[in-house]
Amino acid sequence: MRKTVHNLNKLYKSAFENAGKMTKFLGSYCVDHAFDFHYGHRIKIGKLFTNELYPIPLFCFKLQGIKTETFFDVYTSKNYIGYIKLYPNKEELLSFNLEVLSNLKYLIYGFNYQNELYNSEDLTQTKINIEKSKDTKFIIYADFKNLEQIFNIIEMLSVRPNKRFSMANYKCECGHYITIESYNGFCPVCGKDSTFKRKFATKCPVCGTSGLKDQYGNGECAECGWIFDSLGEERKDDVIYPNLISLNKAKKLYSEGKPFEPDLDEFIEALNCYSEMQFEYNGVYYAVEFVPNGEDEYDIELYNSKTGEAFIFKTTDDFKNNAKVEGKLLKDIWNDTTDRYWLQ
Ligand SMILES: [Zn+2]
Numbered sequence: 559m560r561k562t563v564h565n566l567n568k569l570y571k572s573a574f575e576n577a578g579k580m581t582k583f584l585g586s587y588c589v590d591h592a593f594d595f596h597y598g599h600r601i602k603i604g605k606l607f608t609n610e611l612y613p614i615p616l617f618c619f620k621l622q623g624i625k626t627e628t629f630f631d632v633y634t635s636k637n638y639i640g641y642i643k644l645y646p647n648k649e650e651l652l653s654f655n656l657e658v659l660s661n662l663k664y665l666i667y668g669f670n671y672q673n674e675l676y677n678s679e680d681l682t683q684t685k686i687n688i689e690k691s692k693d694t695k696f697i698i699y700a701d702f703k704n705l706e707q708i709f710n711i712i713e714m715l716s717v718r719p720n721k722r723f724s725m726a727n728y729k730c731e732c733g734h735y736i737t738i739e740s741y742n743g744f745c746p747v748c749g750k751d752s753t754f755k756r757k758f759a760t761k762c763p764v765c766g767t768s769g770l771k772d773q774y775g776n777g778e779c780a781e782c783g784w785i786f787d788s789l790g791e792e793r794k795d796d797v798i799y800p801n802l803i804s805l806n807k808a809k810k811l812y813s814e815g816k817p818f819e820p821d822l823d824e825f826i827e828a829l830n831c832y833s834e835m836q837f838e839y840n841g842v843y844y845a846v847e848f849v850p851n852g853e854d855e856y857d858i859e860l861y862n863s864k865t866g867e868a869f870i871f872k873t874t875d876d877f878k879n880n881a882k883v884e885g886k887l888l889k890d891i892w893n894d895t896t897d898r899y900w901l902q
């Protein structure tokens with residue numbers, strides 16, 4: 559028994575390692591996925607296949623709307639670590655670019671009649687077979703020998719989004735463990751909307767474009783870049799994190815076709831709100847922060863990240879009128895600064 563457990567641990571180790579890499583990769587492409595086990599798999603211990611059935615880990619997700627599963631076998635060899643199955647309907651299969659699978663040896667068969675329709679020599683014949691088939695649902699099946707083969711397919715069939723959202727893990731009502739990474743997560747097994755669904759329609763208060771916000775009211779306008787924030791919408795003339803300018807100022811700048819950049823007064827207002835700011839001038843980053851002065855009060859410190867020099871100002875007015883960088887008054891060169899932002 560002890561030996562069997564030891565052998566099993568060894569067998570499962572690589573399957574779980576591969577599954578771990580797989581979930582990370584799916585995450586980097588924001589592909590919602592369910593982790594599950596496929597039962598009823600015969601595995602090899604030592605040289606023999608067991609008669610018992612063991613579960614193997616699998617992921618279920620969708621590629622271009624087609625249900626896809628990857629199975630990580632515990633029995634592996636130089637040319638085999640698992641298999642992939644895609645379940646397209648006839649229409650999806652006929653428009654599917656089979657070239658994407660060209661690095662795998664795959665089979666296509668009809669879901670109900672189990673006829674093999676694939677002819678590796680002749681994709682045209684394969685297409686004719688599919689068209690003539692009585693089946694409406696199909697399975698594309700392929701063994702894979704390394705994760706890269708699967709990663710390539712995901713890469714070719716999905717788009718890596720430029721904005722990431724924090725992922726959420728939960729157990730769906732259907733019993734599957736789900737990881738959602740996308741804006742509009744749903745269970746890839748049963749199709750139920752995720753309770754962490756982040757898609758709520760909203761209108762940008764600056765430019766009026768329809769957009770999406772999450773369950774906390776956060777999101778960003780794809781048109782003008784305004785970051786949705788309920789407090790900022792209430793206090794239209796105040797600078798409120800995470801935006802660096804007030805809502806009304808943003809509206810004015812948008813109507814003038816200008817970027818949402820804070821002037822020095824707004825920068826100081828943001829500092830009052832957040833206590834730590836930054837800007838860049840001539841390739842050097844400066845931090846502006848409130849620092850305790852030992853008398854239960856706060857001074858403003860201007861810190862040069864290159865030289866390590868720090869200058870202290872008693873009040874925001876003192877800072878506004880007297881702060882200097884490279885011997886020049888900050889208020890005079892403010893328009894030449896860049897990357898004015900919350901301290902990173
Ligand atoms: Zn579900």
Ligand SMILES: [Zn+2]
Nearest residue numbers: 762765779782
């Ligand atoms: Zn907008």
